Amino acid sequence: DAKTTQPNSMESNEEEPVHLPCNHSTISGTDYIHWYRQLPSQGPEYVIHGLTSNVNNRMASLAIAEDRKSSTLILHRATLRDAAVYYCILRDGNRDDKIIFGKGTRLHILP
Amino acid sequence: ETGVTQTPRHLVMGMTNKKSLKCEQHLGHNAMYWYKQSAKKPLELMFVYNFKEQTENNSVPSRFSPECPNSSHLFLHLHTLQPEDSALYLCASSQAAGTTFYGYTFGSGTRLTVV
Numbered sequence: 001d002a003k004t005t006q007p008n009s010m011e012s013n014e015e016e017p018v019h020l021p022c023n024h025s026t027i028s029g030t031d032y033i034h035w036y037r038q039l040p041s042q043g044p045e046y047v048i049h050g051l052t053s054n055v056n057n058r059m060a061s062l063a064i065a066e067d068r069k070s071s072t073l074i075l076h077r078a079t080l081r082d083a084a085v086y087y088c089i090l091r092d093g094n095r096d097d098k099i100i101f102g103k104g105t106r107l108h109i110l111p
Numbered sequence: 112e113t114g115v116t117q118t119p120r121h122l123v124m125g126m127t128n129k130k131s132l133k134c135e136q137h138l139g140h141n142a143m144y145w146y147k148q149s150a151k152k153p154l155e156l157m158f159v160y161n162f163k164e165q166t167e168n169n170s171v172p173s174r175f176s177p178e179c180p181n182s183s184h185l186f187l188h189l190h191t192l193q194p195e196d197s198a199l200y201l202c203a204s205s206q207a208a209g210t211t212f213y214g215y216t217f218g219s220g221t222r223l224t225v226v
Contacts (some may be wrong), residue, residue, distance in 0.1 A: 036215075043201045043217030044154070045113065098144070098167065099203075099215050101154040 004088045009106040012078050020073040020105055022088030027068050030094045035062065035073050036101075037084040044087065044101070047073065051093070083109045114138045117202050117218035125226055126192060132221045134185040134202030141207035143185040144215070145177060148199040160185060161207045192225045199223075 005023040012018040024033065035047040048055055048062045050071070055062040061074040075082055087104040115136045124130050134143065145157040159167035160179040174196075176188040185202055199222050203215040 034214075041219070043113070043115075043203070043220050044215070045217065046214035049214070098156055098159060100156060101146075103153050 004090060004102055006086075006088050006102065006105045008103065009108065011108045011110060013110050014080060015077055018075040018078045018082070018107065020075075020086050020088075020107065021070065022072070023070045024088070024090055025069045027090055028092065030092050031090040032093050033062065033064060033068075033071050034089045034091050034099070035060070036087045036089065036099070038087070038104070039081075039084045047086070049091075078107075078109050080109050080111060083107055113216050113218060115202055115204055115216050115218035117200075117221050119221060120219065121222045121224075123224045123226060124189065124192065126194070128192075129188070129190040131189065132187040132200055132202075132223075134187075134204075134218055136183055136204040136216070138204060138216060140204035140216070141182050142205045143179060143182070144203040144205075145185070145187055146201040146203065146217075148201060148220070150198075154201065158187075189223075192223075194225050197223055197225045 032049050032051050034049040036044040037047050038044040048057055048060050050062045050064055054064060063072045085104040085106050087101050089099055118133045122130060141162050143160045146154045147157055148154045156169050157171045158177045163179045163182055174191050178186040199220045201217055201220045203217045205215045
């Protein structure tokens, strides 16, 4: 299975943009890049996903490198409620792949 | 509320007890999952059900017994657990395999403590 590498933790100031990196150098052509986040005392929630093109939704933006070996989740204006563990996950779009979680990045937001 | 409801939210049980965790969704999803989240460890996939049929058992000990009577309900029956089984048990649902994209919707979990 293709793996992802994320920093263990990051800090950001409230109301500033946050860029969460993810490396996936062994990504295959049919792997989608998914992001989930887990707020304290809750189950994970879907954030965004993409294949090749950059993606935007109401929660975040996903910037995918041209060679697809890395991607960045962008929170445009962090709030205290964005403090969570963020998971970058690869999922083969052609197979019956399950969501397999790594350790993720723990994001701390400073007021 | 995410649309996936887990009960109870907290459970304390002795090693000789038998208890069950319940998961319910009315999102129209046909796949359901059990995950285990222990302290300091990533989420571990335990079981997968597609259209009520178990399609994956990730080498889970037999003291954990899942049941999926229909596509909306999933149970995890517990018996003779060990203290190391104490964890957050999370249920998730999604559209069944074979669709192009299906995000997972998770419940808030059951915090289990085995004493």
